Amino acid sequence: MTSPLEQKKIKLAGPSMVTANRTWDGVVIYRTAQQGWSANLSDAAIVRTSDEARTLLGEATADDVGAIGAYIAPVEVEDGGAVRPGNLREHIRSEGLTIALPA
Amino acid sequence: MPLVKNAKITNDLFVHVPDGAELPGNGAILVSAARFLEDPEAILRRAAKVGVIWPNNRDLDDLVPYLERLAAVALVFPSFRDGRAYSQARLLRERHGFDGELRATGQVLRDQFVFMLRAGFDAFEVRKDSDAEAFATTAKRYSVFYQPTGDGRVTALHRRMQQRHSESAGQ
Amino acid sequence: MYAYDELDRTLINERVSEFRDQVKRRLSGELTEDEFKMLRLQNGVYLQLHAYMFRVAIPYGTLSSKQLRALAHVARKYDRGYGHFTTRQNIQFNWIKLAELPDALADLAEVGIHAMQTSGNNTRNVTSDQWAGVAPGEVEDPRIWSELLRQYTTLHPEFSFLPRKFKFAITASDHDRAAIKIHDIGLRLYKNAEGATGFEVLVGGGLGRTPFIGKTIKPFVHGRDILSYVEAILRVYNQYGRRDNIYKARIKILVHELGIEKFAHEVEEEWQQMRDSALTLDDSVIEEIRSRFSYPAYERLAHMPDELKKAAHDPKFEAWRRNSVFTHKVQGYSIVTLSLKPVGGPPGDATAEQMDAIADLADKYSFGEIRVGHEQNLVLPHVARRDLPVLWKALDKIGVATPNINLVSDIIACPGLDYCSLANARSIPIAQELTRRFANHDTANLIGRLHINISGCINACGHHHVGHIGILGVEKNGEEFYQITIGGRADEDAQMGTLIGPAVPYGEVADVIEDIVEAYLALRARPDELFVDTVKRLGVEPFRERVYATR
Numbered sequence: 001m002t003s004p005l006e007q008k009k010i011k012l013a014g015p016s017m018v019t020a021n022r023t024w025d026g027v028v029i030y031r032t033a034q035q036g037w038s039a040n041l042s043d044a045a046i047v048r049t050s051d052e053a054r055t056l057l058g059e060a061t062a063d064d065v066g067a068i069g070a071y072i073a074p075v076e077v078e079d080g081g082a083v084r085p086g087n088l089r090e091h092i093r094s095e096g097l098t099i100a101l102p103a
Numbered sequence: 104m105p106l107v108k109n110a111k112i113t114n115d116l117f118v119h120v121p122d123g124a125e126l127p128g129n130g131a132i133l134v135s136a137a138r139f140l141e142d143p144e145a146i147l148r149r150a151a152k153v154g155v156i157w158p159n160n161r162d163l164d165d166l167v168p169y170l171e172r173l174a175a176v177a178l179v180f181p182s183f184r185d186g187r188a189y190s191q192a193r194l195l196r197e198r199h200g201f202d203g204e205l206r207a208t209g210q211v212l213r214d215q216f217v218f219m220l221r222a223g224f225d226a227f228e229v230r231k232d233s234d235a236e237a238f239a240t241t242a243k244r245y246s247v248f249y250q251p252t253g254d255g256r257v258t259a260l261h262r263r264m265q266q267r268h269s270e271s272a273g274q
Numbered sequence: 275m276y277a278y279d280e281l282d283r284t285l286i287n288e289r290v291s292e293f294r295d296q297v298k299r300r301l302s303g304e305l306t307e308d309e310f311k312m313l314r315l316q317n318g319v320y321l322q323l324h325a326y327m328f329r330v331a332i333p334y335g336t337l338s339s340k341q342l343r344a345l346a347h348v349a350r351k352y353d354r355g356y357g358h359f360t361t362r363q364n365i366q367f368n369w370i371k372l373a374e375l376p377d378a379l380a381d382l383a384e385v386g387i388h389a390m391q392t393s394g395n396n397t398r399n400v401t402s403d404q405w406a407g408v409a410p411g412e413v414e415d416p417r418i419w420s421e422l423l424r425q426y427t428t429l430h431p432e433f434s435f436l437p438r439k440f441k442f443a444i445t446a447s448d449h450d451r452a453a454i455k456i457h458d459i460g461l462r463l464y465k466n467a468e469g470a471t472g473f474e475v476l477v478g479g480g481l482g483r484t485p486f487i488g489k490t491i492k493p494f495v496h497g498r499d500i501l502s503y504v505e506a507i508l509r510v511y512n513q514y515g516r517r518d519n520i521y522k523a524r525i526k527i528l529v530h531e532l533g534i535e536k537f538a539h540e541v542e543e544e545w546q547q548m549r550d551s552a553l554t555l556d557d558s559v560i561e562e563i564r565s566r567f568s569y570p571a572y573e574r575l576a577h578m579p580d581e582l583k584k585a586a587h588d589p590k591f592e593a594w595r596r597n598s599v600f601t602h603k604v605q606g607y608s609i610v611t612l613s614l615k616p617v618g619g620p621p622g623d624a625t626a627e628q629m630d631a632i633a634d635l636a637d638k639y640s641f642g643e644i645r646v647g648h649e650q651n652l653v654l655p656h657v658a659r660r661d662l663p664v665l666w667k668a669l670d671k672i673g674v675a676t677p678n679i680n681l682v683s684d685i686i687a688c689p690g691l692d693y694c695s696l697a698n699a700r701s702i703p704i705a706q707e708l709t710r711r712f713a714n715h716d717t718a719n720l721i722g723r724l725h726i727n728i729s730g731c732i733n734a735c736g737h738h739h740v741g742h743i744g745i746l747g748v749e750k751n752g753e754e755f756y757q758i759t760i761g762g763r764a765d766e767d768a769q770m771g772t773l774i775g776p777a778v779p780y781g782e783v784a785d786v787i788e789d790i791v792e793a794y795l796a797l798r799a800r801p802d803e804l805f806v807d808t809v810k811r812l813g814v815e816p817f818r819e820r821v822y823a824t825r
Contacts, residue, residue, distance in 0.1 A: 024301055025371035026326035065303040069321055069695075087752055088700075089691060093324050097692045099702050102356045102623045184312050184395065186435025190512050193432055198547060214296060214313055221431035233304065244292050247285040249425040251552035252432070258552075259281040260425065264562055 010050045010057070014086065015077050017044035018053070018060045019093070020070035028093045029067060031060045037067060041083055041094045046075060105235035107227040108204075110242055112235050115228075117154050117175060133177055140165060147172050154204065159187040163194055170201045175226070180209035189222045196223035197253040216241045221252045275338055275643055276421050277566050278386035285428070286383045289390055293317050294376035301373065316396060316434070318364075318389030319375060323695050328353075328370040329392040330382065334402040334420040334444075335363035335646040339633040342644055344385045346629035352378045356625045359614060361686060361737055362441070363401045363646045364392055368693055396434050397427035397508070400442040403451040404647035407569065408655045410603040413463050414471065416446035418564050419500065422555070426501050433508050437515030438523035440508070441480075444473075448766070453648060455479045455488045455768035456740060458525050459507060461500070472496045477507060477537070478529030479768075481734035486526040487768050489534040491541060497560065502553040506545035510537070570641040570656050575606025579660035591666050593715060597677035599662060608659050610640075612652040612674040613684065617713045620702045621687045622650030624674075631672045639665050648737075649686055649725075651679065681718040682726060682791065683709040686737060690730030690747065691754075697730035699747025699754035699780070704728055707784045712791075721791055724805045725764075740764040742806045743790060744771045745783065754780040760790065760817055761809035774818045778825070786821055793820040 018031040029037040030044035047053045053072050060070040074086025085091040092098060106115040117131040122138050131152035139146055139155045146153055154175030157166055176195060178188035195201040206226040207219050213234035219227065220242060229235040248256050300310040318329035345365055349357050352374050353367040360366055370378065379389060391398055400420045407415040423442060445452040446463040454460030460476035472494050479488025495503045516522045529537045585591045600609040612632065615621050636644045636654055639661045645653035657665060669675040678684045685708060690701030705728055712718050727741030738744035744759035755777035762771030778786050797816055798808045
């Protein structure tokens with residue numbers, strides 16, 4: 001979970017996706033294969049090579065109006081094809097806090 | 104890139120002469136600090152106006168002796184987030200009494216206009232046309248200022264005290 | 275409390291209009307994120323893991339009840355019903371939408387609250403002692419000077435784009451509750467031998483990747499010269515602070531690289547050229563600010579009122595009174611700390627309902643004033659002792675009367691990986707588990723004063739370096755691990771803690787802390803030898819042995 005904001009080189013540890021936050025409200029979004037964004041991890045485009053990742057990231061970053069802070073993050077792809085967050089940080093981003101909200 | 108002076112887009116009277124290029128025979132020129140310091144007297148001997156572009160990571164000391172003979176000093180914001188030129192501007196105006204054109208160059212954007220005016224800049228090489236067009240309205244964004252700079256604006260503190268004085272004087 | 279007048283309010287409103295325009299231009303695409311990011315930071319807007327975070331300024335930790343209600347309103351209307359009080363006396367909201375921020379700011383502006391410079395590479399909240407103005411033995415109210423500095427640094431045209439953030443803290447008491455030694459500029463207010471009011475000025479304190487204790491740059495700067503002297507420091511920093519590497523950009527690095535003597539010399543040279551300027555504070559200016567601070571019309575009250583005598587029979591009340599109530603400089607009054615560290619709860623959070631209730635209690639029992647401490651607790655600074663029993667009942671009802679102030683379960687923690695995009699590991703669940711392990715008040719009292727600080731990453735927003743016990747989240751192979759330090763202090767004897775051994779995994783942290791506490795109880799010379807003094811006396815070794823014997 002070392003902050004991916006410090007990513008410089010693109011080196012994939014496994015299947016990955018590109019995620020960001022929506023500019024107007026900060027909601028977590030995932031880059032889709034249809035040049036768009038979705039708030040659902042299941043819609044995320046999966047990349048498996050550095051080149052694919054670089055392309056997807058470039059395309060995501062180009063949407064400066066719609067999204068901010070795009071970066072490449074790991075996913076786990078289960079046998080049935082379901083996409084799960086690939087680390088604790090992404091788990092928290094997609095599922096929410098690991099603690100109860102005070103209110 | 105539009106030049107803004109007196110809150111409006113205006114023609115730039117200065118020609119920026121790149122290092123290595125010959126100085127034109129007449130007309131106001133802007134030259135780099137390195138070039139200027141190679142032979143300042145020769146450059147200043149020109150009848151026409153001379154301005155120097157001073158880098159933001161260099162002390163002003165070497166420039167100070169020539170200030171009275173310079174028509175302009177251009178300071179640099181390599182990124183709008185690099186605020187060194189604000190200090191340079193204030194020192195030029197407030198400590199060294201420079202009263203020629205003080206020009207902001209580099210990544211000069213709308214949301215820093217007020218800071219730049221307060222620091223003493225009076226000419227702006229504005230990156231975006233839309234920002235240049237909005238200069239006059241942007242400059243009026245703030246009417247209250249907490250701290251004194253060389254721009255002569257009365258600080259909030261002193262306005263209050265003046266108010267109090269005039270109130271009690273009026274009694 | 276400082277009263278904002280029309281000029282102060284105009285400035286805040288002008289700032290809100292400006293930000294509204296900036297947000298509009300961002301959402302339309304006229305401003306890129308690269309151009310906008312620093313602007314939003316200058317209004318306290320961060321991007322966190324799953325939303326924006328909005329950090330609102332609470333200048334020197336002082337709030338009126340009206341202002342606290344406005345914070346509750348923002349929590350309800352624009353967020354998820356709660357806020358988090360920070361180690362710099364500010365408040366943070368975690369779910370705010372950028373598009374709604376200008377409205378939230380406008381709502382706050384109506385009560386004189388803003389978010390100017392709570393982030394970004396500029397001068398941040400000037401923090402102070404949360405007992406300012408009411409602490410016995412205080413030289414004078416440091417908030418007068420905090421306000422002078424706040425105004426001086428707000429939207430300063432020369433210093434809004436520094437190499438990095440810049441933090442001030444001021445104390446006016448022998449016991450430093452403001453942690454001035456870990457700030458970029460720390461100011462200790464005192465009167466010199468001639469009776470003149472002035473400051474010992476320290477520079478270059480700070481935590482993070484390269485922690486440093488602040489060094490004295492000048493032992494006495496007269497009050498009238500403090501702004502010009504600060505300007506000299508800021509100007510030297512603005513010009514010479516590193517801009518090539520964000521990890522080396524704080525003033526502490528410049529001071530370290532130049533050495534304090536050379537740095538002091540640079541500042542002195544600059545200062546000598548501008549000291550007698552418009553920044554010199556004459557008495558009338560200081561009086562002008564002082565006159566805008568209002569103080570309660572305290573009654574003449576007995577030290578031991580009947581209400582208190584009667585309530586002494588209630589052990590729960592007494593436990594709270596002995597723990598959370600502190601001596602006020604005026605007889606018959608008290609300083610009351612409200613614990614935002616309930617057992618099992620996230621440290622430093624308050625719901626909108628709690629905030630409203632506390633605002634009402636402040637009106638009834640504290641002349642409408644609340645304070646925020648950097649330990650992430652709240653304070654009611656002017657409570658009549660006769661009101662303590664009835665106040666306690668009310669505080670207990672809303673869950674802010676846990677009698678754990680300054681004890682092991684009064685934990686300071688950053689938001690950590692649950693919220694923050696910079697984090698390596700979570701901090702809140704660690705804090706929660708520790709409060710459960712040490713929930714027994716008798717045990718906690720037996721242990722005595724013990725400050726645990728937790729940071730989820732090296733940026734040290736939880737101030738772990740200066741915790742009696744410090745816990746730092748790191749990442750090892752995708753797992754959360756924690757380094758433990760002991761013996762740190764944040765006060766006038768500030769020092770960094772010492773690492774006790776290799777990092778331990780998430781699941782073992784609470785056990786390790788229990789082991790450390792057990793070791794302390796076994797090793798302390800006397801029951802009243804504080805943890806931090808036992809560590810000083812014996813060093814880290816005996817603790818290391820006990821913790822790592824079976825690990």
